[in-house]
Each structure stands twice: as structure tokens, then as C-alpha cells.
Amino acid sequence: MKNYILVLFTLLSFGLQAQDVIKTNKGEIKIHPIVHGTLALEYNGMTLYVDPYGGAEGFSGLNDADLILITDIHGDHLNPNTLKALNTSNSHFIVPQAVADQMEAIDNKSIEILDNGKATQFKDINIKAIPMYNLPESEDSRHTKGRGNGYILSIANKTIYISGDTEDIVEMRSLKKIDVAFVCMNLPYTMDVESAADAVSEFKPAVVYPYHYRGQGGLSDVEKFKSIVNNNTKKVEVRLRNWYPSN
Incomplete structure (x- = not known):
């Protein structure tokens, strides 16, 4: 019991x-x-990284990635310093064209370009790229339609949505049968808490993780997001996790 308490205290510390x-x-x-918009998934001996960022130490204890998904060209998504610090020599990358154009210095086994609306498969995972962009649409917006990817992953009988940097777009609201969603909310880069909560209340994922919620004003109010979603629908479980361990 003492050892268990010590381990628990160490983890919390x-x-x-x-x-x-x-x-x-x-x-x-x-x-x-992991941090901000970065996460990892493990499934049947396979390891997947999404938008590796924040340094290699964030991936301590995880296997090298078999698959790496990158959503956009910005430094908190395509982060050369983190990618160079990780062993990606045997990783398969799935990225939009704009990201592939900036990956010359990254050690990799293969890069697969996936455009919005296209789908592919890696081992037992089906991957579809969907739009992520700012509203209103304009050529000079931070995230133009078609440049970056949100991703929908089909793993066994579960479907996972990764929003990337998006606002409250019709492509997100029209999603169906999503089991797990990772949804951003950080002004002025993506959308506010209210817009994110309203969209989630419409497409109703079984589980949603608010992530990527650090903006110019600090951290977004994810407790408010949870409250709005819970008031709108009982069908969605909101999971709040610590995406900013140093705060």
C-alpha cells in the first residue's frame, strides 16, 4: 500500500x-x-502520433510512432524541432500537400499526401481527411479551406474525429456516429467556447475532449464548455484532461 501511495504521489507531483x-x-x-493539440494513440501494438509538438520528452514511455498525422503547417502542428528529436525514421506520415512541401529535413520512411475528402488505410486504421478552416472563408485567413486536414479515424468499431484548427464549420456539424472527438477552441486562431459547444451539441460524439485551447488570452474556459454541452444534451460525455502540464 505504501508503494502504491508513493507511486500515485509521484505521478501527481x-x-x-x-x-x-x-x-x-x-x-x-x-x-x-500530450500537450496543446498533440496526442498519441496506441492500438494492437501500433502507435500513432498526431501533430508532434512540444519536444520529445512529451512522448517519454511511448513507442516510436508507426503512423504520424499532421494537420497543418503552423509550428504547433508541423514542428520540425520535435520531429527531429523523435525517431521518425520508420514512421509513415499522412499529411496535406502544404505540410509535405515543408518536410524536406524530416527523417521519414514515407510521406503520404491526403487531400480533403480523400481516404486511405494504414494497417487496421482507415483515415479520412476532412476540411478545417476559419470563418468567414477568405484567402488571407489563418486557416484557408483545403490547406489543412481534420481527420476521421475508423479503428475497429470506433470512429475518432480530430478537428485540427477549425471554426464552427458545416463539415464538423454534419458528422455522424462519432465515438470520440477532439475539438479545438482558442481565439483568435479557431473558435470560441460557445461555438465549439454548440457544434458538439449538434453532432453529438459519444465522448469529446476539448483540446488545443490555449489562445492569446490564455487558456479557454473548458469548464464552461462542459457546462454548455451538458445543458444542451445528455448524450455527450465531456472529458477534461490536462493538456498544459506546466500551467
């Missing part, structure tokens, strides 16, 4: 959090929040 597990009909998906 260093700001670590227990991984979440999503059970499928073919094994477990382990979800690891």
Missing part, C-alpha cells in the same frame, strides 16, 4: 495523468493527451 482506454470489438485504444 509531476502532473502526469492516467491514460484513457476506449474498448473496441478488436482490442483497446489507449489515448494519451
Whole structure:
């Protein structure tokens, strides 16, 4: 018992959090929040990184990535310093064209370009790229339609949505049968808490993680997001996790 308490105290002291597990009909998906818009998934011996950022230390204890998804060209998504610090020599990258154009210095086994609306498969995971962009649409917006990717992952009988940097767009609101969603909310880069909550209340994922919620004004109010979603619908479980361990 003393050893258990010591381990628990150590984990809490260093700001670590227990991984979440999503059970499928073919094994477990382990979800690891890393930082900001960065996460890792483990499934049946395979490791997937999304938007590696914040340094290699955030991935300590995880295997090297078999698959890496990158959503956009900005430094908190395509981060050369983090990618160079990780061993990506045997990783398969799935990225939009704009990201591929900036990856010359990254050590990799293969890069697959996936445009909005296209789909592909990596081992047992089906991956579809969907739009992510700012509203109103304009050529000089921070995120133009078609440049970056949101992703929908189909793993066994579960479907996972990763929003990337988006606002409250019709492509998100029209999603169906999403089991797990990672939804951004940080002004002025993406959308505010109210817009994110309203969109989530419409497409109703079984579980939603607010992530990517640091903006110019600090951290967004994810407790408010949870309250709005819970008031709008009982069908969505809002999971608040510590995406900013140093805060």
C-alpha cells in the first residue's frame, strides 16, 4: 500500500495523468493527451502520433510512432524541432500537400499526401481527411479551406474525429456516429467556447475532449464548455484532461 501511495504521489507531483482506454470489438485504444493539440494513440501494438509538438520528452514511455498525422503547417502542428528529436525514421506520415512541401529535413520512411475528402488505410486504421478552416472563408485567413486536414479515424468499431484548427464549420456539424472527438477552441486562431459547444451539441460524439485551447488570452474556459454541452444534451460525455502540464 505504501508503494502504491508513493507511486500515485509521484505521478501527481509531476502532473502526469492516467491514460484513457476506449474498448473496441478488436482490442483497446489507449489515448494519451500530450500537450496543446498533440496526442498519441496506441492500438494492437501500433502507435500513432498526431501533430508532434512540444519536444520529445512529451512522448517519454511511448513507442516510436508507426503512423504520424499532421494537420497543418503552423509550428504547433508541423514542428520540425520535435520531429527531429523523435525517431521518425520508420514512421509513415499522412499529411496535406502544404505540410509535405515543408518536410524536406524530416527523417521519414514515407510521406503520404491526403487531400480533403480523400481516404486511405494504414494497417487496421482507415483515415479520412476532412476540411478545417476559419470563418468567414477568405484567402488571407489563418486557416484557408483545403490547406489543412481534420481527420476521421475508423479503428475497429470506433470512429475518432480530430478537428485540427477549425471554426464552427458545416463539415464538423454534419458528422455522424462519432465515438470520440477532439475539438479545438482558442481565439483568435479557431473558435470560441460557445461555438465549439454548440457544434458538439449538434453532432453529438459519444465522448469529446476539448483540446488545443490555449489562445492569446490564455487558456479557454473548458469548464464552461462542459457546462454548455451538458445543458444542451445528455448524450455527450465531456472529458477534461490536462493538456498544459506546466500551467
